[in-house]
Structures are given as C-alpha cells and as structure tokens.
Amino acid sequence: MTASPLIPPLLRLDGLTKAYPGVIANNSVGFSIAPGEIHALLGENGAGKSTLVKMIYGLVKPDSGRMELHGEAYAPSEPSIARRRGVAMVFQHFSLFEALDVAENIALGMEDPPPRRDLAERIRSVSAEYGLPLDPSRRVGDLSAGERQRVEIIRCLLQNPRLLIMDEPTSVLTPQEVDMLFTTLRTLSAEGTAILYISHKLDEIRSLCDGATVLRHGKVVGSCVPRETTARAMAELMVGATLQTPARAAGDRGDVLLEARGLSLPAEREFGTALRDVNFQVRAGEILGIGGVAGNGQDELLSVLTGETVAPPGTLFFQGADMAPHGPRKRRELGLLTAPEERLGHAAAPDMTLVENALLTGIPRRGLTQSGFVNWPRTKDFAERIIADFDVRTPGSHVAARALSGGNLQKFVIGREVLQAPGALIVNQPTWGVDAAAAASIRQALLDLAEGGAALIVISQDLEEILEIADNFAALNEGRLSAPRPAAGLSLDEIGLMMGGAHDMETAHHAVP
Amino acid sequence: MAGISIELLLASLMVAATPILLAAIGELVVEKAGVLNLGVEGMMITGAICGFAVAVETGSPTLGFAGAALGGAALSVIFAVLTQLLLSNHVATGLALTLFGLGFSALIGQGYVGVKPPSTPQINLGVLSDIPFLGPVLLSHDLMVYLGLALVAAVWAVLKFTRTGLILRAIGESHDAAHALGYKVVRLRFLAILFGGASAGLGGAYLSLVRVPQWTEGMTAGAGWIALALVVFGAWKPWRVLLGAYLFGGVSVLQLNLQAAGLKVPVELLSMSPYLITILVLVIMSADKRRAALNAPAALGRVFHATT
Numbered sequence: 001m002t003a004s005p006l007i008p009p010l011l012r013l014d015g016l017t018k019a020y021p022g023v024i025a026n027n028s029v030g031f032s033i034a035p036g037e038i039h040a041l042l043g044e045n046g047a048g049k050s051t052l053v054k055m056i057y058g059l060v061k062p063d064s065g066r067m068e069l070h071g072e073a074y075a076p077s078e079p080s081i082a083r084r085r086g087v088a089m090v091f092q093h094f095s096l097f098e099a100l101d102v103a104e105n106i107a108l109g110m111e112d113p114p115p116r117r118d119l120a121e122r123i124r125s126v127s128a129e130y131g132l133p134l135d136p137s138r139r140v141g142d143l144s145a146g147e148r149q150r151v152e153i154i155r156c157l158l159q160n161p162r163l164l165i166m167d168e169p170t171s172v173l174t175p176q177e178v179d180m181l182f183t184t185l186r187t188l189s190a191e192g193t194a195i196l197y198i199s200h201k202l203d204e205i206r207s208l209c210d211g212a213t214v215l216r217h218g219k220v221v222g223s224c225v226p227r228e229t230t231a232r233a234m235a236e237l238m239v240g241a242t243l244q245t246p247a248r249a250a251g252d253r254g255d256v257l258l259e260a261r262g263l264s265l266p267a268e269r270e271f272g273t274a275l276r277d278v279n280f281q282v283r284a285g286e287i288l289g290i291g292g293v294a295g296n297g298q299d300e301l302l303s304v305l306t307g308e309t310v311a312p313p314g315t316l317f318f319q320g321a322d323m324a325p326h327g328p329r330k331r332r333e334l335g336l337l338t339a340p341e342e343r344l345g346h347a348a349a350p351d352m353t354l355v356e357n358a359l360l361t362g363i364p365r366r367g368l369t370q371s372g373f374v375n376w377p378r379t380k381d382f383a384e385r386i387i388a389d390f391d392v393r394t395p396g397s398h399v400a401a402r403a404l405s406g407g408n409l410q411k412f413v414i415g416r417e418v419l420q421a422p423g424a425l426i427v428n429q430p431t432w433g434v435d436a437a438a439a440a441s442i443r444q445a446l447l448d449l450a451e452g453g454a455a456l457i458v459i460s461q462d463l464e465e466i467l468e469i470a471d472n473f474a475a476l477n478e479g480r481l482s483a484p485r486p487a488a489g490l491s492l493d494e495i496g497l498m499m500g501g502a503h504d505m506e507t508a509h510h511a512v513p
Numbered sequence: 514m515a516g517i518s519i520e521l522l523l524a525s526l527m528v529a530a531t532p533i534l535l536a537a538i539g540e541l542v543v544e545k546a547g548v549l550n551l552g553v554e555g556m557m558i559t560g561a562i563c564g565f566a567v568a569v570e571t572g573s574p575t576l577g578f579a580g581a582a583l584g585g586a587a588l589s590v591i592f593a594v595l596t597q598l599l600l601s602n603h604v605a606t607g608l609a610l611t612l613f614g615l616g617f618s619a620l621i622g623q624g625y626v627g628v629k630p631p632s633t634p635q636i637n638l639g640v641l642s643d644i645p646f647l648g649p650v651l652l653s654h655d656l657m658v659y660l661g662l663a664l665v666a667a668v669w670a671v672l673k674f675t676r677t678g679l680i681l682r683a684i685g686e687s688h689d690a691a692h693a694l695g696y697k698v699v700r701l702r703f704l705a706i707l708f709g710g711a712s713a714g715l716g717g718a719y720l721s722l723v724r725v726p727q728w729t730e731g732m733t734a735g736a737g738w739i740a741l742a743l744v745v746f747g748a749w750k751p752w753r754v755l756l757g758a759y760l761f762g763g764v765s766v767l768q769l770n771l772q773a774a775g776l777k778v779p780v781e782l783l784s785m786s787p788y789l790i791t792i793l794v795l796v797i798m799s800a801d802k803r804r805a806a807l808n809a810p811a812a813l814g815r816v817f818h819a820t821t
Contacts, residue, residue, distance in 0.1 A: 059693065079695030095690040097683050099811060108683050109694055113676070 008071055010035045010194045011056070011163055016065035018051055022395070025051035027218040028065065033163070033211075038185060038195045040205045040226060042238050043215035044435040045407030046393055049198050052215070053165050056196070057089045058082040069163075083111055088156035089165040090149065098141035102151050105140055109155040126157050130184045144295055146177040153184065164188065165196045168433060170204060173461075176293075182208055200435050202231035203464075216240055235436040253471075254284030257455035258336070258424045263315040265304060267479075273297040275304065278481045280474060282424065282455040287446065288484060289470025290459045292499055297479040298428060298459050299341070305426045305457070306338040307331045318424060333364040335423030339413050341432065341459075343406060347413040350402035354394065357401050358383035358416055365420040382419070390415030391441065407434040411442060418445050424455040431465060443469050463495060475499040522766055523650045527658050528724060530762025532557070532716040532733075534661045536740035537747075537754045538668050539712025544744055545672060546705035547685035549814035551607025552592050553713050554737025555614020560585035560714025561721040562618040565630055565728045568718075574633040578657065578718050585714020586707045588614055593706040596816070597699045603814045615731060625728045633657070633723050657719050662755075664712070669751040681705065685810030688817040698817050713737065739788060746795030748808045753798070761791040 009032035016029045025048045033039045043049050054060040056067065058076030067074040069085055076082040079089075096105050103120050107113035114122065120136040127134040132150040140148060149169060156164055166185075170178045185195055185208065199205055205212060206226045214222045214237045222237050236242060263278040275297055282288045292298065303309045304316065307328040316323040318336045326334070340346040348357045359379045362368050368379045383397040390411040394404055401409060414430055430446065431439035447469055450456050460466050466473060472484040475498040482498045536553050543550050550556075563584025568577025592610050595601040633655045636642075642653040672678040681701060684691045688698045720736065721728050739761060747753035764787040772783055 058695070079693075083695075091693060095687075095693040097686040097690060099686050099808070100679075100683065104679055104683075107676070108679060108691075108696075 007034050009033060009068075010037075010070065011074075011196075012068040013052075013056075014066050014068075016052065016055060016062045016067070018055060018060060018062050024218050026055070026062070029215070029218070029220055030065075031213045031220060031223065033194045033196060035162070035194055036189050036192045037211060038189050038197055038209045040209040040212035041196060041198045041215065042202075042205070042212055042234060044238055044437060045405045047215040047238070048218040049215055050167065051218075053089065053167060053196065053198065056082070056163075057087060057165060080111055083109075083159060083161075086160070086162035087165065088159055088161035088163070089167070090152045090156060090169055091167055096140050096148055096151060099139070101137055101139050102134060102143075103136040105151055106136075106155045106158065109152075110159060122158060123154055126154055130154075130157065130187060131180060132184060146173050146294075149173065149177075149181070153181075157188075161193060163194045163196065165198075167198045168200070169197075170199060170201060178204065200433070200439070202226075202234050202436065205234070206231060214238055238435070239437040241437075253286050254453060256281045257284050257319055258282040258457070259317045261315055261317070263304065263311055265300065265309065265311065267300070268309060273300055273479045275300050276479045278479075280457075280481060280484055282457060284453045284455055285450050286472065287450050287456040287458055287470045289466030289473045289487060290457060290476055290481070291461070291463055291466050291473065291495065292476035294461055296476045297481075298476060300479070301476065301481075302338060302340055302426060302428045302459065305336070306340070329364060332361065332420075335365070335421075337361070337365075337417045337420060337422035337425050339417045339425070339427045339430065341428035343409045343413055344402055348401040348409060351400055353400055354387065354392075354397045354404075354412060355380050355383040357412070358386060358397075361416060362420060386412055386415040386419055389419065390445070391438070406432075407438050410434050411438055414442050414445065418449055421452075422449070422454055424457075425449060426457040426459070428459040429461065430458060431460075431462065439465075463492065473498070520646055520649055522763075522770060524653075525766045526759060526763045527651075527654055528762070529765045530758040531658050531661045532719045532724060533736050533740045533743065533761060534755060534758035535657075535664065535716035535719065536713040536737055537743040537758060538661070538664050538751060539709035539716075540740055541744045541747075541749060541751060541754055542668055542672075542681070542712075543705050543709035544813055545685045545749060545810055546681050546702045547688055547810050547812035547815065547817075548596065548702050548706055549603045549607065550589070550592055550610070550706060550709055551604060551741065552588070552610025552614065552737075553709075553740050554733055554735065555611035556585040556588045556710050556713035557614075557717035557720075557737045557740075558618040558731070558733045559588045559614045560717030561732060562622045562625070562717075562728060563714065564718025565625055565628075565721040566621060568630050568722055569625060569628055572631050574631055574722055577630070577722055578715060581714040581718030582711040583714070585712070585717065586710040588617075589706050589710025589713075592710075593703045597703055597706070600816050600818055602816065611737070619730045622728050622730060626730075628728065630722050630726050630728075632726070655723060657715070657723065660715075665751045665755045672751070682810070685812055688812050688815070692817075692819055698819070702817070713740070716740070735788075739791065742792055743795070746792060746799050748799050749810065750808065753795075757791055757795050760794055761787050764790045 012032040014030045016026050018026045029052055041049050051060060055062045058079045058081055061077065074085060076085065103116060103123060106123060107119060113119055123134060123136040132154060134147065134150050134154060140151060169181060173181065189195060197209055209226045212224050212226050213220055216238060224234065226234065259281045260278050263275060265275040267274040273296060278301065280288060304311050307326060311324050313322060313324040318334060323331060344350045349360065359368050359374065362382055366382055368375055368382065380397060386392065387394060387397060392412045392415065393408050404412065410432065414427065417425055431442050434442065443465065446456060446458065458466060458470060467487055467490065470487045473487040473490055473495065474484040475482045475495065477499055536557050540550065540553050560581035564577040564581025567580030568574050588610065592606055595606045596603050635653055635655050638652050642648045672682060680696055684696060684698050684701055692698050717733060720732060725732065743754050743757040747757050768783040768786050772780055
C-alpha cells in the first residue's frame, strides 16, 4: 500500500520547525503518510525523530509549520487532543506505572475509559483479536518487557487510532515477540490504520515498512521505499557518509583468562532466574557471544561476574585466580570490567556529571584518587578522552548523565570501560537503542579490544550483532548456558535450537492464559 | 485501676484520635501524589491558632474550623509554590515549613493565651445518643469526629474507584509517564498539597478548640510528626491510618487515666507510650518489606521538572 497521489494523505506535515537553545531539533520537516501506510522515520540518535513525533502527539509545540490530519488543520496543544483526533503513541521508554495493574494503566491512557469490568472485557477481546495475550488484572511491575509493550499497544488500539506512532518498539523484544508485533502491525495496516514507525533496525524496516523518510540534523535528507533499497544504503543516507563494517584480523587465541566451572546460584529476587551449572572458558583475544530470550539469566550472570552477587568458591576464575572472595572493586583492580545493560541507574548515576561518572568506575585502574583525595583534573581528562574517542555528543563533560540521549550515554559507558584497558570485559546489550553508525563504532571498539588480547563476553538480544563480532556463541535458557560453539557458520535455526526452540516464549514469561 | 471506665475511655478515644487522623489522611493524599510534605506539624499548629483566633473573634466554632482549614491551606501554598514551581527539595522545604509554622503561630497567638474559646456543640441524635454504651461511645461527639471518619472513607473511595484517584496515584508512581500521557502533574500535586494543608489545619484546630481547649505555644507537641509516621507505617492505606490514629488516641487516653489512677510507673514512660506503641504496632504490621514497598508511591519526594 504505497502512498499514491490519488489517495488523500492521512497526515501531512509541512515546514515543521522546532528549535531548542543551541540546537535546531527540526528544520522545516515535511512529508505525508497515506491511510494504512507503515511509514518509517529514520535517523541517527539526535537527528530529531523524537521531537518530531512529540509534535505530532501534542507533547511539543512546533515553532512554525503546519500539520493536516484528514485534510483538516491539526495543531494538538496536548496529547488528549491528539488522542481524540485518532493519534496514538507507543513510547520508547515505556510510559507505564509499575505499581498499577494492566487495566488501570490502560484506563490512564484513554479518554473516557469504560467502567473497569467492561474495560477488562474489552482488553481481553482486543488482545485475542490481535494475538497479544494479556491479563488485565496483573501488576505491570511483574510483566516482561514484551508484555509491557503489549499493554501500551492495546492501550492505543482500544481508541481505534487512525495513526499509531511507535518509537523504537522492538529494541527490547525477543525475535519471537518481534514476529508477533509485526503480525499485529500488518493486521492494523490492512484495516486502514497508518503507522509511523521509528527504529534503528533497518532489516526490520525493510520487511515491514511501505515508505521511509530519513532525517539528519533535523532536516529531511531523503525518502525511499525500504523494500527496494538495502539496509546499507539507508544507513548511509542517515549518516551521510560511507559506513564501515566492523572488521578484525583473525588473531591467535591466548590462554584462558575467564572461566566458569559449574556455576550455580539460586534466584535472588522473586521474579529472578537461578543460574544452573554454567560452564564457559574465554581465552585472551576471544569474544564469547551469549544470546537468549530476555529474563533467562542474563542479568544474574552479569551480576555474578561483576561481583554484585557472590559466586560460590571455586566456580569463577579470572587469570587463574578464584574470584569468589573479591568484590566489584577488587575485580576492577585486577582488570575484570563490566558494563551492565541498564544505562541510567546501573551503568551510570543519572544525576552525576560525565566526569563524576567516569570517576566511579575509573578509580582503581586509572589512578584517579590519591590518598583518598580525588584528582579532578585527571578525572576530567579521562572523561574528555572517552567523549572524544567514542564520539559522545554532549555539550561537555560537565553535563549530567541523564541529559544524554540513550545512544550517546551508551557510547560513554562502553568507552569508559574500553579505555581502562581491561583484561576481560563483559558487556550486556552493548548497542541497545544505538543508531547504526554508533553501533558499528562500538562493535569495532570491542573487536579492537579483543585483538589487543582481552577476553570479552558480549551478552545481547541482537543475534546479528553476536554473529557479527563473536568467535563463539552460547545461549542462556532458564539459567542454563549451552555449550559454546564457533559462531562462524552457525545458522539461525541452530541458534534457535540452542536457545530452547519455540517453547521458550512460554517458559520465559510464565504466560497466564 | 478500678476508676477507669471503659465507656469513657472509648468515648474519649475517638476525640483524642481526631487531630492526627485529620492531619494524616491529608498527608496520605499528598504522598500518594508523590509529594513528601514534612510541614504537617507547622500546618497543624497554624491551623490551631487560625481556628482559635477566628472562633474567639466571631464566637462561632464552625467559622473557626473554616478559618483553620484556610490557614493550613495558606501555609501549604508556600510549600506548593516552592516545591512545585521553584523545584525546591521536598524534605528541606517541609522542615522549614514546620519551623516557620511554629514561630508564626506563636506570633499570632500572643494575644490569645489564656482565652477560652466558644465551645463546640456535640451532635444530639435524641434517642440514639441515649442508647446505653453505644450512645456515649459512638454517637455523641461533635461533627468534626464524624467528618474525620467521613474523610477517611472518602479518600479511600476516591483513590480506589475514581478516575481522579487513579490519576493521582499514577502521578505519585511516575510523574514522567503521567506527563507523557498528558496529565497535569504540577496542577494536581498543587491541589493535593492544598488538601493536605487544609486537613492538617482542621486537625490543629480540633486540638485548640475541642480537645484541650485553649491556646498554648507549641501545643501540637509532635502530633504532626505522628501523623506523618502513621502514613508511612500505615502503608499509605486509609483504613490502616485510621487504625493507627485510634490506637494512638486510645493509648493517649489510657495513659492519662493510668496517671490519674496513680499507677506506679514513671509518668515519663506513660507519656511516651502512645508514640512508642503506635509506631511499634504499625512497624510490625508493615514488617513485610516487599509488600509495603509495593504500596509506596515510587515518585515520592522526587522533584518533577517537565523537560519537553
């Protein structure tokens, strides 16, 4: 269903401009979307995609320009007006309330929600209709990322939207959940609902979207039909330069640096996963990729490696030494570094500046303190080197971590560890929510690190990423790690089997009928 | 010991509990909206003197209570402007509000020390109030006692069943998400703070007009802090707050009776017993940390600043 001149557009944007102090987020942006069209909005982190969709959803007021919906002027001053006009939005960072249940969350996103009993009934019927299983009475805090997204989507669907905006919907989903989502979106599109789809995953866009508009530095720099072009061509249009594919020389593997022997650990939290008899060896210069559906022990494995949870003696070794007695600080001194998945709150302290955040993990290995006193000039140099080497886009090192966009903060967090010359580095979701160019540079940095003789573990939901950089692949399934196999030549089917096959969707989420 | 009458004890329990009940139910609403106002003590005592002054000047206890609600709300406006519009820290601002309220009330109250306020009438239900035991215990108090109870029921019902209540809880849970959905975080919090201030003011006036009844400097004597503790240990549940308030009221009355009966226990121990016992019981009730944490508003005390 490509936009044709005969069908009047559902949404037309013309000359939309929005400036913030120091940056023009959107500069005279214009394009249109036909009814039932799935339209992709592409661009690097900071290209102005979020600002644009916020204007369409009424969260941000444009400085100039106009919008038309169904041929009528459209200038929503707040989201409730947008919702009333048939525009709904699924947010990148879920706009859900953990302590409330599914039905309450959905009611909050609706104008005039029906009484609770009717609402629960409608949630059940819509979730059945679109293949999105969901129990209205469950607390959102207990749901997986995929289920939370279903809450948001159903919240939108209940209002019969004519335009659905989705901001990075697949970044936290498993491949199976992505398939379910796409089926739903295609159904919606066939029913005439237009979808404005923001994503960094260009292959997904090629399989899903009818048209695409590319933004760079707030301007429309091109449009294309994703099916008729390549992911690489789209990425280059976004970046405005030729893209480098990460590459490495096939080097020799050294001694075993990091090893787990029969590592078992009971689940700590109520909804956590127990680790069961995990075994692996990572040699110097090797990258071990660990895949698996989210919630199968990734977080637990990471925290046992960082030292946040204590492994039983004799199960975890770094450079031949048992790590059980050592906490996070000592492990960092020895060269066992980690970068966790959650950027704000785990990898970085949101309200502290980049300099302070650089200090937090850099103390032991970069000598940033002397007899208990912080060497601020040195810390600042370190932070600025991370910013320069990893192309972190920020007004300066004095900025608070939370002010950075997700992709930029991710570059900072990874860069901070890489520049400490680790003996072994464990990263969880290194390129989550990062645009193609930045993801490529992060992957390249990881490959360079391995080439320099470090042992790496990359935990990721992105199988293509793992296959691109890992030497060996292992899958986590309910806290068990499969035996690592060489990544080269591994097919997606084989990986699927390692991850536990098709049944793991159910087991991973304890789906309630 | 023989001199203690169960009937009188229970009857005065409801009266003794009403000030902190009013203050606590107001603070519960404030905290459910994600705002931590530590100025309850200050708003209570401001309400106590405002209510006292108005009642004395006009001769009408009803106008007195209205004045107390206004006085408490007016003080809370300072807090609301500072924390919601000027983004100041909730804890520091609340503490300052308490100190300010204590001093300010002492200033206004200079001319009222030793004055006797007009008495607040008790309701008379005729035959009903004459029912043995139940009549005096439950049905022969002044209207404020029942207003306190009605307020608990109303807050419970609004939070649980209405859309306004749902939005209020949502804002206390995640102001960013609520803002993204287009809810007016600052406006609703402002209103919640005003409600908290008015309730605390009523609680204070109940002390100065009914319970004591006279004006002395610092007469709230920590009742505002107990109200704050009730909200937390009552796990932000209106009925538990009511239970805590009655427990506190009950032990206060009992220890006074015990003192009067000449029990051989140091007076200091008896005086601290309401505070100790109330907190102890509520701590035990909310001992399951995980479940208590579930009910705590996640955005409590966090400053909201709309970034878009």
